[in-house]
Amino acid sequence: MDALQPDAPQPIEIERQRSVAEIIAEALDIYQRYPLLFIGLALAVIAPFELGVLAVTGRGPLANGAHLNVGVTYLILLLDAAMVSPLISAVHIHAVVLIGEGARPRFGQVALRGLRVLPVVAAAVIVAGLGIFLGFLALIIPGILLALRWSVVAQVAAIDNEGWIPSLRSSQELTRGHYGHIFGLLLIAAVLAGAVTVGAEAIPLGSTSGAASVAVGIAMRTITASFIALTLSLLYFDLRARLTGKPPELSRS
Numbered sequence: 001m002d003a004l005q006p007d008a009p010q011p012i013e014i015e016r017q018r019s020v021a022e023i024i025a026e027a028l029d030i031y032q033r034y035p036l037l038f039i040g041l042a043l044a045v046i047a048p049f050e051l052g053v054l055a056v057t058g059r060g061p062l063a064n065g066a067h068l069n070v071g072v073t074y075l076i077l078l079l080d081a082a083m084v085s086p087l088i089s090a091v092h093i094h095a096v097v098l099i100g101e102g103a104r105p106r107f108g109q110v111a112l113r114g115l116r117v118l119p120v121v122a123a124a125v126i127v128a129g130l131g132i133f134l135g136f137l138a139l140i141i142p143g144i145l146l147a148l149r150w151s152v153v154a155q156v157a158a159i160d161n162e163g164w165i166p167s168l169r170s171s172q173e174l175t176r177g178h179y180g181h182i183f184g185l186l187l188i189a190a191v192l193a194g195a196v197t198v199g200a201e202a203i204p205l206g207s208t209s210g211a212a213s214v215a216v217g218i219a220m221r222t223i224t225a226s227f228i229a230l231t232l233s234l235l236y237f238d239l240r241a242r243l244t245g246k247p248p249e250l251s252r253s
Helices: 020-033 035-057 070-101 107-137 141-149 153-160 164-175 179-202 211-244
Strands: none
Touching: 020 035, 020 179, 020 211, 035 070, 035 107, 035 211, 070 107, 070 153, 070 211, 107 141, 107 153, 107 164, 141 164, 141 179, 153 164, 153 211, 164 211, 179 211
16 A cells, blocks of 8 residues: 555645635645545554544544543543644655645655654644643633634644644744634534544444444545545644735646
8 A cells, every 4th residue: 555646636726715615625625636545544543542542432423522531531531632633744744745745645655754744743832732721711702713823733734843832833823814614624624524434423323332333433534534634734834924915826738
């Protein structure tokens, strides 16, 4: 599963301003062009994690977790936040960088790049997550603002690899003045991901720890996590273009 496309594509303009609709459309287009790459990258992270959770707790991906004690639930959330989400974000944005350069994306190459920056990305995501959580405790609004401010912190950390503090600052600089734009994109991405989740949960599969339920749950989470990571990668480059003043549309030769 190393070379996932037979021919190297022409470079595309990744770093340019896009509307919310254009980001979603571009994400869907890239996802359609490289389905094995992005599904494989996300699946390689999510499947071992979910199977590990299943082995330890007996809880499948579609289970609500109500039967678990609070400590186990928080431990799963911590491991998810520290490993799964950061690694998926890191590999996806490096895949987008290669696609933008016109290189042929290779699974091993992209995965190695993501693993190299994982410590920095994980640290940035965990600190941002703690800050957002505390913000939600403080009357919700601060949490929403912090979530928008640090919406691309994982992508910044993966590309710059300069530490979690600079990543938080850079994400704040990139998102400043664009909260409405970011909120609209996150809302649409969440609705699309939620629709996939609801559809998966509506399938009558019997026990949530059964093979069919686990397979559907892993597939559902792989698709949604991959699409969201790809969307945020494009948002990152959109915000970079806005910061540097690159035009929304560039002429094509």
